[in-house]
Amino acid sequence: MTGKRFDMTGKTVLITGASSGLGEHFARVLAATGASVVVAARRAERLDKLVCELQAQGFQALAVTMDVTDSESIDTGFTAAERQFGSVDVLINNAGIGANVPFLKMTEGNWLSMLETNLDGAWRVAHRAAVAMANTGRGGNIVNIASILGLRVAQGLAHYAVAKAGVLQLTKAMAIELARDNIRVNALAPGYFRTEMNNDYFESENGQDYIRSKVPMRRLGQLEELSGPLLLLASEAGSFITGTIINVDGGHLSNSL
Numbered sequence: 001m002t003g004k005r006f007d008m009t010g011k012t013v014l015i016t017g018a019s020s021g022l023g024e025h026f027a028r029v030l031a032a033t034g035a036s037v038v039v040a041a042r043r044a045e046r047l048d049k050l051v052c053e054l055q056a057q058g059f060q061a062l063a064v065t066m067d068v069t070d071s072e073s074i075d076t077g078f079t080a081a082e083r084q085f086g087s088v089d090v091l092i093n094n095a096g097i098g099a100n101v102p103f104l105k106m107t108e109g110n111w112l113s114m115l116e117t118n119l120d121g122a123w124r125v126a127h128r129a130a131v132a133m134a135n136t137g138r139g140g141n142i143v144n145i146a147s148i149l150g151l152r153v154a155q156g157l158a159h160y161a162v163a164k165a166g167v168l169q170l171t172k173a174m175a176i177e178l179a180r181d182n183i184r185v186n187a188l189a190p191g192y193f194r195t196e197m198n199n200d201y202f203e204s205e206n207g208q209d210y211i212r213s214k215v216p217m218r219r220l221g222q223l224e225e226l227s228g229p230l231l232l233l234a235s236e237a238g239s240f241i242t243g244t245i246i247n248v249d250g251g252h253l254s255n256s257l
Protein backbone atom coordinates (compact mmCIF):
# COMPACT_ATOMS: atom_id res chain seq x y z
CA MET A 1 0.00 0.00 0.00
CA THR A 2 2.71 2.46 1.04
CA GLY A 3 4.94 1.40 -1.87
CA LYS A 4 2.10 2.12 -4.29
CA ARG A 5 2.21 5.82 -3.36
CA PHE A 6 5.71 6.02 -4.83
CA ASP A 7 4.58 4.38 -8.08
CA MET A 8 4.47 6.95 -10.88
CA THR A 9 2.93 4.82 -13.61
CA GLY A 10 0.83 6.99 -15.93
CA LYS A 11 2.61 10.24 -14.97
CA THR A 12 4.76 12.29 -17.31
CA VAL A 13 7.80 13.92 -15.76
CA LEU A 14 9.94 16.55 -17.47
CA ILE A 15 13.47 16.90 -16.10
CA THR A 16 15.65 19.85 -17.08
CA GLY A 17 19.42 19.54 -16.98
CA ALA A 18 19.09 15.82 -17.69
CA SER A 19 22.19 15.53 -19.89
CA SER A 20 24.48 14.94 -16.88
CA GLY A 21 24.80 14.78 -13.10
CA LEU A 22 21.76 14.98 -10.89
CA GLY A 23 19.26 15.39 -13.74
CA GLU A 24 20.48 12.31 -15.60
CA HIS A 25 20.24 10.33 -12.36
CA PHE A 26 16.72 11.65 -11.65
CA ALA A 27 15.60 10.56 -15.13
CA ARG A 28 16.74 6.97 -14.45
CA VAL A 29 15.08 6.92 -11.00
CA LEU A 30 11.77 8.30 -12.24
CA ALA A 31 11.63 6.05 -15.30
CA ALA A 32 12.12 3.06 -13.00
CA THR A 33 9.00 4.08 -11.02
CA GLY A 34 6.90 3.78 -14.17
CA ALA A 35 6.79 7.45 -15.23
CA SER A 36 7.21 8.56 -18.83
CA VAL A 37 10.25 10.81 -18.74
CA VAL A 38 11.05 13.81 -20.91
CA VAL A 39 14.72 14.69 -20.66
CA ALA A 40 15.67 18.28 -21.48
CA ALA A 41 19.00 20.11 -21.89
CA ARG A 42 21.11 21.74 -24.62
CA ARG A 43 23.39 18.77 -25.44
CA ALA A 44 21.06 16.71 -27.64
CA GLU A 45 23.49 13.84 -28.27
CA ARG A 46 23.76 13.12 -24.54
CA LEU A 47 19.97 13.15 -24.18
CA ASP A 48 19.56 10.81 -27.16
CA LYS A 49 21.97 8.35 -25.56
CA LEU A 50 20.02 8.45 -22.29
CA VAL A 51 16.70 7.97 -24.09
CA CYS A 52 18.11 4.93 -25.95
CA GLU A 53 19.30 3.46 -22.65
CA LEU A 54 15.89 3.98 -21.00
CA GLN A 55 13.90 2.69 -23.97
CA ALA A 56 16.11 -0.40 -24.10
CA GLN A 57 14.93 -1.14 -20.55
CA GLY A 58 11.31 -0.84 -21.67
CA PHE A 59 10.70 2.66 -20.26
CA GLN A 60 8.93 5.55 -22.02
CA ALA A 61 11.34 8.40 -22.74
CA LEU A 62 11.65 11.42 -24.99
CA ALA A 63 14.50 13.89 -25.49
CA VAL A 64 13.80 17.60 -26.04
CA THR A 65 16.49 20.17 -26.67
CA MET A 66 15.96 23.08 -24.30
CA ASP A 67 17.91 26.16 -23.27
CA VAL A 68 16.43 27.54 -20.05
CA THR A 69 17.66 31.04 -20.87
CA ASP A 70 15.32 31.10 -23.91
CA SER A 71 11.53 31.11 -23.40
CA GLU A 72 10.85 30.01 -26.97
CA SER A 73 13.10 26.98 -26.58
CA ILE A 74 11.32 26.09 -23.31
CA ASP A 75 7.92 26.37 -24.95
CA THR A 76 9.02 24.23 -27.91
CA GLY A 77 10.31 21.54 -25.54
CA PHE A 78 7.12 21.48 -23.45
CA THR A 79 4.95 21.44 -26.57
CA ALA A 80 6.85 18.41 -27.91
CA ALA A 81 6.40 16.66 -24.55
CA GLU A 82 2.67 17.46 -24.50
CA ARG A 83 2.25 16.22 -28.07
CA GLN A 84 3.90 12.90 -27.22
CA PHE A 85 2.48 12.22 -23.75
CA GLY A 86 -0.61 14.49 -23.42
CA SER A 87 0.61 16.68 -20.54
CA VAL A 88 3.49 17.19 -18.13
CA ASP A 89 2.33 16.15 -14.65
CA VAL A 90 5.61 16.62 -12.79
CA LEU A 91 8.49 19.02 -13.40
CA ILE A 92 11.97 18.46 -11.99
CA ASN A 93 13.40 21.97 -12.37
CA ASN A 94 17.07 21.09 -12.18
CA ALA A 95 19.14 22.82 -14.92
CA GLY A 96 21.90 24.98 -13.49
CA ILE A 97 25.46 26.16 -13.75
CA GLY A 98 28.20 26.66 -11.18
CA ALA A 99 31.21 28.97 -11.16
CA ASN A 100 33.49 30.15 -8.39
CA VAL A 101 34.34 33.86 -8.71
CA PRO A 102 35.73 35.98 -5.83
CA PHE A 103 33.44 38.93 -5.19
CA LEU A 104 36.01 41.64 -6.05
CA LYS A 105 36.78 39.93 -9.36
CA MET A 106 33.16 39.34 -10.29
CA THR A 107 32.03 41.08 -13.47
CA GLU A 108 28.50 42.12 -14.29
CA GLY A 109 28.63 39.40 -16.94
CA ASN A 110 29.44 36.73 -14.30
CA TRP A 111 26.58 37.95 -12.14
CA LEU A 112 24.00 38.21 -14.89
CA SER A 113 24.79 34.88 -16.54
CA MET A 114 24.43 33.06 -13.20
CA LEU A 115 21.09 34.70 -12.44
CA GLU A 116 19.93 34.22 -16.03
CA THR A 117 20.32 30.43 -15.83
CA ASN A 118 19.91 29.52 -12.17
CA LEU A 119 17.11 31.88 -11.17
CA ASP A 120 15.46 33.37 -14.27
CA GLY A 121 15.76 30.01 -16.05
CA ALA A 122 14.17 28.21 -13.11
CA TRP A 123 11.32 30.73 -13.14
CA ARG A 124 10.78 30.46 -16.90
CA VAL A 125 10.51 26.66 -16.79
CA ALA A 126 8.37 26.62 -13.63
CA HIS A 127 6.03 29.23 -15.07
CA ARG A 128 5.56 27.37 -18.38
CA ALA A 129 4.89 24.16 -16.49
CA ALA A 130 2.53 25.69 -13.90
CA VAL A 131 0.34 27.48 -16.44
CA ALA A 132 -0.12 24.24 -18.38
CA MET A 133 -0.82 22.27 -15.18
CA ALA A 134 -3.43 24.81 -14.09
CA ASN A 135 -5.06 24.73 -17.55
CA THR A 136 -5.51 20.95 -17.52
CA GLY A 137 -7.51 21.24 -14.29
CA ARG A 138 -5.70 18.14 -13.00
CA GLY A 139 -2.99 20.01 -11.13
CA GLY A 140 0.60 18.87 -10.98
CA ASN A 141 3.80 18.87 -9.07
CA ILE A 142 7.04 20.85 -9.28
CA VAL A 143 10.33 19.99 -7.59
CA ASN A 144 12.90 22.78 -7.76
CA ILE A 145 16.52 21.74 -7.33
CA ALA A 146 18.00 24.46 -5.13
CA SER A 147 21.12 24.01 -2.96
CA ILE A 148 22.25 24.37 0.63
CA LEU A 149 23.84 27.55 -0.77
CA GLY A 150 20.32 28.98 -0.95
CA LEU A 151 20.35 28.89 2.86
CA ARG A 152 24.01 29.63 3.69
CA VAL A 153 26.87 31.35 1.84
CA ALA A 154 30.39 30.34 0.82
CA GLN A 155 33.49 32.02 -0.62
CA GLY A 156 33.33 32.92 -4.30
CA LEU A 157 29.70 31.97 -4.70
CA ALA A 158 27.74 35.18 -4.04
CA HIS A 159 25.96 34.99 -7.41
CA TYR A 160 25.17 31.26 -7.03
CA ALA A 161 23.95 31.65 -3.43
CA VAL A 162 21.69 34.58 -4.34
CA ALA A 163 20.22 32.66 -7.29
CA LYS A 164 19.52 29.58 -5.15
CA ALA A 165 18.03 31.68 -2.32
CA GLY A 166 15.73 33.07 -5.01
CA VAL A 167 14.75 29.55 -6.07
CA LEU A 168 13.78 28.76 -2.47
CA GLN A 169 11.63 31.87 -2.19
CA LEU A 170 10.11 31.09 -5.59
CA THR A 171 9.26 27.61 -4.29
CA LYS A 172 7.36 28.95 -1.30
CA ALA A 173 5.66 31.75 -3.23
CA MET A 174 4.47 29.35 -5.92
CA ALA A 175 3.36 26.80 -3.32
CA ILE A 176 0.93 29.19 -1.63
CA GLU A 177 -0.44 30.61 -4.88
CA LEU A 178 -0.87 27.31 -6.69
CA ALA A 179 -2.23 25.11 -3.90
CA ARG A 180 -5.80 25.85 -5.01
CA ASP A 181 -4.91 24.66 -8.50
CA ASN A 182 -3.77 21.40 -6.92
CA ILE A 183 -0.17 22.09 -7.86
CA ARG A 184 2.45 21.23 -5.25
CA VAL A 185 5.80 23.03 -5.30
CA ASN A 186 8.76 21.91 -3.19
CA ALA A 187 12.54 22.10 -3.29
CA LEU A 188 15.46 19.79 -2.73
CA ALA A 189 18.52 21.48 -1.29
CA PRO A 190 21.44 19.15 -1.98
CA GLY A 191 24.78 19.47 -0.25
CA TYR A 192 27.82 18.38 -2.26
CA PHE A 193 27.60 15.61 -4.86
CA ARG A 194 30.37 14.99 -7.36
CA THR A 195 29.23 15.95 -10.89
CA GLU A 196 30.70 17.72 -13.92
CA MET A 197 29.96 21.00 -12.12
CA ASN A 198 32.50 20.40 -9.34
CA ASN A 199 34.53 17.33 -10.26
CA ASP A 200 37.87 19.16 -10.62
CA TYR A 201 37.52 20.76 -7.18
CA PHE A 202 36.62 17.53 -5.41
CA GLU A 203 39.53 15.72 -7.13
CA SER A 204 41.88 18.26 -5.54
CA GLU A 205 43.43 18.05 -2.07
CA ASN A 206 41.69 21.34 -1.17
CA GLY A 207 38.32 19.96 -2.17
CA GLN A 208 38.82 16.78 -0.16
CA ASP A 209 39.99 18.74 2.89
CA TYR A 210 36.94 20.97 2.60
CA ILE A 211 34.56 18.01 2.69
CA ARG A 212 36.37 16.35 5.62
CA SER A 213 36.34 19.55 7.67
CA LYS A 214 32.89 20.93 6.85
CA VAL A 215 30.54 17.98 6.37
CA PRO A 216 29.72 16.12 9.60
CA MET A 217 29.49 12.85 7.65
CA ARG A 218 32.96 13.67 6.22
CA ARG A 219 32.11 12.62 2.67
CA LEU A 220 30.38 13.68 -0.53
CA GLY A 221 26.82 12.52 -1.15
CA GLN A 222 26.15 9.66 -3.55
CA LEU A 223 23.57 10.39 -6.27
CA GLU A 224 21.51 7.42 -5.06
CA GLU A 225 21.08 9.25 -1.73
CA LEU A 226 18.95 11.85 -3.52
CA SER A 227 16.54 9.25 -4.93
CA GLY A 228 14.35 8.78 -1.83
CA PRO A 229 13.92 12.50 -1.10
CA LEU A 230 13.21 13.16 -4.79
CA LEU A 231 10.57 10.44 -4.96
CA LEU A 232 8.92 11.61 -1.75
CA LEU A 233 8.37 15.04 -3.31
CA ALA A 234 7.66 13.88 -6.88
CA SER A 235 5.14 11.13 -6.15
CA GLU A 236 1.81 10.79 -4.34
CA ALA A 237 3.79 9.77 -1.24
CA GLY A 238 4.18 13.51 -0.63
CA SER A 239 0.61 14.49 -1.47
CA PHE A 240 0.21 16.83 1.57
CA ILE A 241 3.68 18.39 1.23
CA THR A 242 4.01 21.78 -0.43
CA GLY A 243 6.30 24.77 0.10
CA THR A 244 8.88 22.54 1.79
CA ILE A 245 12.65 22.37 1.43
CA ILE A 246 14.37 19.03 1.99
CA ASN A 247 18.09 19.32 2.70
CA VAL A 248 20.16 16.30 1.63
CA ASP A 249 23.63 17.23 2.82
CA GLY A 250 25.21 14.82 5.32
CA GLY A 251 24.57 17.39 8.06
CA HIS A 252 26.50 20.16 6.27
CA LEU A 253 23.94 22.91 7.02
CA SER A 254 23.88 22.00 10.70
CA ASN A 255 27.64 22.07 11.11
CA SER A 256 29.00 23.70 14.22
CA LEU A 257 29.98 27.38 13.94
Ligand code: NDP
Nearest residue numbers: 017019020021022041042043067068095096147192193195
Ligand atom coordinates in the same frame (compact mmCIF):
# COMPACT_ATOMS: atom_id res chain seq x y z
P1 NDP B 1 25.96 19.26 -14.08
O1 NDP B 1 26.90 20.30 -14.60
O2 NDP B 1 26.36 17.83 -14.14
O3 NDP B 1 24.55 19.39 -14.80
C1 NDP B 1 23.97 20.62 -15.09
C2 NDP B 1 22.85 20.38 -16.08
O4 NDP B 1 22.21 21.63 -16.36
C3 NDP B 1 23.35 19.82 -17.40
O5 NDP B 1 22.47 18.80 -17.82
C4 NDP B 1 23.28 21.01 -18.34
O6 NDP B 1 22.96 20.56 -19.65
C5 NDP B 1 22.10 21.78 -17.75
N1 NDP B 1 22.11 23.19 -18.13
C6 NDP B 1 23.02 24.14 -17.79
N2 NDP B 1 22.70 25.30 -18.39
C7 NDP B 1 21.57 25.08 -19.10
C8 NDP B 1 20.75 25.87 -19.93
N3 NDP B 1 21.03 27.18 -20.19
N4 NDP B 1 19.65 25.32 -20.49
C9 NDP B 1 19.35 24.02 -20.27
N5 NDP B 1 20.09 23.21 -19.51
C10 NDP B 1 21.19 23.74 -18.93
O7 NDP B 1 25.64 19.72 -12.59
P2 NDP B 1 24.75 19.07 -11.45
O8 NDP B 1 24.07 17.85 -11.91
O9 NDP B 1 25.60 19.04 -10.24
O10 NDP B 1 23.67 20.23 -11.23
C11 NDP B 1 22.27 20.03 -11.38
C12 NDP B 1 21.56 20.99 -10.42
O11 NDP B 1 21.85 20.62 -9.09
C13 NDP B 1 21.98 22.44 -10.59
O12 NDP B 1 20.84 23.28 -10.49
C14 NDP B 1 22.90 22.65 -9.42
O13 NDP B 1 22.97 24.00 -9.03
C15 NDP B 1 22.26 21.77 -8.38
N6 NDP B 1 23.11 21.39 -7.27
C16 NDP B 1 24.20 20.58 -7.47
C17 NDP B 1 25.01 20.24 -6.40
C18 NDP B 1 26.19 19.34 -6.52
O14 NDP B 1 26.94 19.19 -5.54
N7 NDP B 1 26.45 18.75 -7.68
C19 NDP B 1 24.70 20.72 -5.04
C20 NDP B 1 23.53 21.54 -4.95
C21 NDP B 1 22.78 21.84 -6.03
P3 NDP B 1 23.50 21.14 -21.04
O15 NDP B 1 24.87 21.70 -20.78
O16 NDP B 1 23.49 19.94 -21.94
O17 NDP B 1 22.49 22.17 -21.41
